[in-house]
Amino acid sequence: MITLIIIELQKIFKKWRTYIGFIAIGILVPLAQWALYAEGLQGYQNMITRRLGDAFITGGSVLNGYLLAYIVLQGLYIHFPFLIVLVGGDLFSSEATAGTYRILLTRPITRSQVVISKFIAGLIYTGSLLLWLMILSFGISVLLFGSGALMVFIDKIYIFSSSDVLWRFLSAYSFAFISLSVVCTLAFLLSSLMENAIGPIITTMAVIVIFTILSFLPFEVLDKFRPYFFTTYLDEWKMFFTDPIDFTSIIKSGIILIGHIVGFYTITLIIFIKKDILS
Amino acid sequence: MSSEKIIEIKNLSKRFKKLVAVNNLNLNVYKGDVFGFLGPNGAGKSTTIRMLLTLIKPTSGSIKIFNKDLEQNRIEILSKVGAIVEKPDFYMYLTAYKNLEILAKTSGVDISKNKIMEMLEIVGLVARYNSKVKTFSHGMKQRLGIAQALVHDPELIILDEPTTGLDPQGMKEIRDLIVYLSKEKGKTVFLSSHILREIELIATRMIIINKGAAEVEGKVEDLLNIDKLKVKFEVNDSQRAFNIIERSNWKKNYLSTDNNYIIFEMEKMEIHELTKFFINNGIEISSVIPMRSLEDYFLKITEESSV
Numbered sequence: 251m252i253t254l255i256i257i258e259l260q261k262i263f264k265k266w267r268t269y270i271g272f273i274a275i276g277i278l279v280p281l282a283q284w285a286l287y288a289e290g291l292q293g294y295q296n297m298i299t300r301r302l303g304d305a306f307i308t309g310g311s312v313l314n315g316y317l318l319a320y321i322v323l324q325g326l327y328i329h330f331p332f333l334i335v336l337v338g339g340d341l342f343s344s345e346a347t348a349g350t351y352r353i354l355l356t357r358p359i360t361r362s363q364v365v366i367s368k369f370i371a372g373l374i375y376t377g378s379l380l381l382w383l384m385i386l387s388f389g390i391s392v393l394l395f396g397s398g399a400l401m402v403f404i405d406k407i408y409i410f411s412s413s414d415v416l417w418r419f420l421s422a423y424s425f426a427f428i429s430l431s432v433v434c435t436l437a438f439l440l441s442s443l444m445e446n447a448i449g450p451i452i453t454t455m456a457v458i459v460i461f462t463i464l465s466f467l468p469f470e471v472l473d474k475f476r477p478y479f480f481t482t483y484l485d486e487w488k489m490f491f492t493d494p495i496d497f498t499s500i501i502k503s504g505i506i507l508i509g510h511i512v513g514f515y516t517i518t519l520i521i522f523i524k525k526d527i528l529s
Numbered sequence: 530m531s532s533e534k535i536i537e538i539k540n541l542s543k544r545f546k547k548l549v550a551v552n553n554l555n556l557n558v559y560k561g562d563v564f565g566f567l568g569p570n571g572a573g574k575s576t577t578i579r580m581l582l583t584l585i586k587p588t589s590g591s592i593k594i595f596n597k598d599l600e601q602n603r604i605e606i607l608s609k610v611g612a613i614v615e616k617p618d619f620y621m622y623l624t625a626y627k628n629l630e631i632l633a634k635t636s637g638v639d640i641s642k643n644k645i646m647e648m649l650e651i652v653g654l655v656a657r658y659n660s661k662v663k664t665f666s667h668g669m670k671q672r673l674g675i676a677q678a679l680v681h682d683p684e685l686i687i688l689d690e691p692t693t694g695l696d697p698q699g700m701k702e703i704r705d706l707i708v709y710l711s712k713e714k715g716k717t718v719f720l721s722s723h724i725l726r727e728i729e730l731i732a733t734r735m736i737i738i739n740k741g742a743a744e745v746e747g748k749v750e751d752l753l754n755i756d757k758l759k760v761k762f763e764v765n766d767s768q769r770a771f772n773i774i775e776r777s778n779w780k781k782n783y784l785s786t787d788n789n790y791i792i793f794e795m796e797k798m799e800i801h802e803l804t805k806f807f808i809n810n811g812i813e814i815s816s817v818i819p820m821r822s823l824e825d826y827f828l829k830i831t832e833e834s835s836v
Contacts, residue, residue: 257631264622349618353677356582357635358608527584 254363258371262337265344271333271379279386282322287313287395315392316400316415320491322387327426327485330383331433331458337375338437339450341368342522346445351527361523369438369515376434377427384423402491410493422487425500428507429484433458435514436480442518442525480510533560534596535685535717536581541590543576543741550576552741554590558719558734563711565732565749566721567827573741574721575615578689581719582612594685608637611683613691617674621663625654625673628662629680636681648676651706668699675706686710687719692727704731725827729753737827759820760800761790765813773810779803789815 262268345351354364400410400418410418436457440450461481464472476482483503489495536558543551551573558564568574579585581592583603592599594606619628626645633640649655652672662670671691678686688707692700708731710716722728728735729749736746745752764770767789774783774791782793782803793803800817807814 253634257634260627260631261620261623264620264627266622348621349616350620352584352614352618353632354635355584356607356610356612356614357632358604358606358637359635360604524586526586527579 251363251367254359254367255370255374258341258367259374261344262341262371262375265337265340267336267340268375270336272382274333275379275383275386279322279383280390282325283318283387283391283394286318286321313395314398314400315388315395316397316412316419317402318391318395319388319419320400320402322391323383323422323426324488327487330379330426330430332455333379334376334430334433335437335451335454338372338434339441339454340447341372341438342441343444343447343450347447355527362519365442365515365519365522369435369518372434372438373431376430380423380427380430384419388419388423400491404488404492408491408493410491418490422490425487425490425504428504428511429487432480432484432507432510432514435511435518439514439518439521442522477506480507483507534558535560535562535594536564536719537593537596538577538581539591539593541577541580541592542588543573543580543585544588550741551580551587554738554741554743556736556743556746558717560717561711561715562734563707563718563720563732565728565735566719566738567723567725567728567735568721568738569723572723572738574723574738575689576741577738578612578614578687578719578721581687582610582614583607584614608681609684610687611678611681611685612687612689613671613674613678614687614689616667616693617670617677619662619670619673619677622661624659624661625649625665625676626658628673629677632677633680638681640680645680648680651679652676653702667694668696671695671699671703675703679710683716685717685719687721689721690723691720692722692724700727707731757794757796758800759784759792759794759825760803761787761792761816761818761820762803762807762814763789763816763818764791764807765789765815767791770807770812773807773812777806779806 345354355361397412397415399412400415402408402410433454437450437454440453441447444450444453458481461479462484465476465479465482483506486500486503489500534557536556538554538556541551541554542549554573554577566574566577576585580587581594581599583599595609597606599606619625620631623631626649629645629648630640633645646655646658649658652675654669654672654676657665657669662673665673671694675688675691678688691707692703695703704727707718707720711718711731711733720728720732732749734747735749735752737744762770767786770791771783771786774780779793782795782799784792784794786792795803797819800819804814804817
């Protein structure tokens with residue numbers, strides 16, 4: 251099984267499209283860091299303090315690596331699924347397009363092994379892309395701008411002392427990994443149904459966009475459906491930057507997202523095992 | 530020929546909704562055979578091969594390979610089978626070497642670099658081992674297809690139209706390689722083709738299928754040589770020739786007349802006698818065309834399938 255996973259990773263990382271995500275993050279994060287450092291942070295600080303009017307006075311600058319990392323994560327996270335589906339949507343469909351199903355599935359391996367090795371390889375790609383984001387947005391920001399107290403605004407202002415920040419970031423990145431794994435697994439499922447890579451990529455993004463819009467539309471009639479949209483829980487990582495943290499809500503969201511991963515994976519497995527390879 | 534069955538197919542059928550692709554097919558392939566699986570395009574050859582390789586599931590019937598049920602022993606069986614299904618496709622963004630390495634590892638073989646190079650040497654691609662497959666011609670991919678089928682040293686090799694799209698030299702090389710694998714390496718080869726001549730050149734046993742069903746099966750030499758030949762004599766005056774034949778012992782061999790052609794069924798050694806008979810009776814002969822009945826039959830079903 252490890253051999254199969256390594257082979258799947260080789261297939262992923264030998265393709266040019268795999269590096270689009272890494273290059274995009276590699277360009278966008280330093281750009282965002284530079285822009286925020288050059289002129290945006292004062293605006294950000296003003297925006298937060300303006301909400302409290304004259305009742306709140308900040309001493310010194312809130313600019314530090316933690317704040318930059320938070321802003322970059324918040325800004326890029328919305329677009330992150332686009333980068334995940336580029337590879338997730340290609341996991342099966344590229345084999346169908348290239349006709350390599352025929353040489354792969356006539357080897358002495360089970361179809362379940364094929365599915366699980368592709369699935370794990372997809373998750374490793376998702377994790378590595380997130381790790382890259384973490385290194386650039388968190389690691390480099392802290393390296394360049396140092397650490398300090400973190401002031402964030404979610405529904406209200408939260409200020410965390412420097413010693414209380416690191417675990418929140420690690421937890422947020424871990425939760426983000428679960429969220430993005432749902433996106434990757436959805437793309438993976440659609441990839442097993444289609445014979446070209448464009449279909450799963452566009453369809454996954456369409457599903458995310460539609461569900462996200464439905465999650466935010468201010469109609470009461472949609473309220474009873476919202477808990478069933480996985481997009482409702484995708485940005486739950488932000489809850490790690492609140493105080494007190496509602497762990498019950500986070501665990502519930504995590505279970506729902508993992509349930510989606512298991513569900514999408516199981517459907518893929520059943521479909522793929524029964525599939526006649528005609529391409 | 531050994532009596533050990535390597536492939537045993539019983540009452541195999543495959544339906545795609547209303548289309549019956551394979552219909553109650555039975556066949557046996559014995560150890561050491563180069564088994565010709567012959568049929569026109571659309572006869573059900575590739576569907577049968579896909580079922581042999583578990584790419585598609587049969588609607589009914591059973592397949593035994595190495596005397597074991599394929600469905601129950603899929604992994605064990607496939608570890609001893611190498612195959613090309615239709616055109617050979619590879620991971621285009623990888624080199625020939627990397628493709629073979631990956632496919633060998635997927636077959637559970639921890640292959641050495643020397644072994645991969647040896648495979649590439651056999652198929653004449655050693656100079657291009659480090660080139661990405663996307664730069665390969667169709668013929669090169671076809672040869673790499675043979676290499677990937679052999680890379681884990683299988684006992685049974687299943688080749689689905691391996692010479693399609695090759696130039697005459699490439700076709701000959703592939704045929705020579707199949708004969709080498711059979712005679713020198715003792716492999717059993719299941720070779721699908723729609724070209725009778727190809728099967729005749731290299732197969733020991735054969736089956737002809739049409740519309741998903743078996744038509745004839747047996748040793749190639751029996752099927753192609755023992756049957757009486759159909760022989761077409763092109764004459765200058767077919768009516769006068771017919772009148773002469775009517776009054777002779779050759780009447781029993783006469784089949785039909787088609788413009789200037791008079792067609793007889795006869796054994797090979799009789800052709801010379803009939804030719805002499807015509808000449809002695811003042812009939813000029815422009816050409817004599819022997820046609821084996823099986824070849825004639827195969828041409829007929831091929832023509833029908835292409836209409």
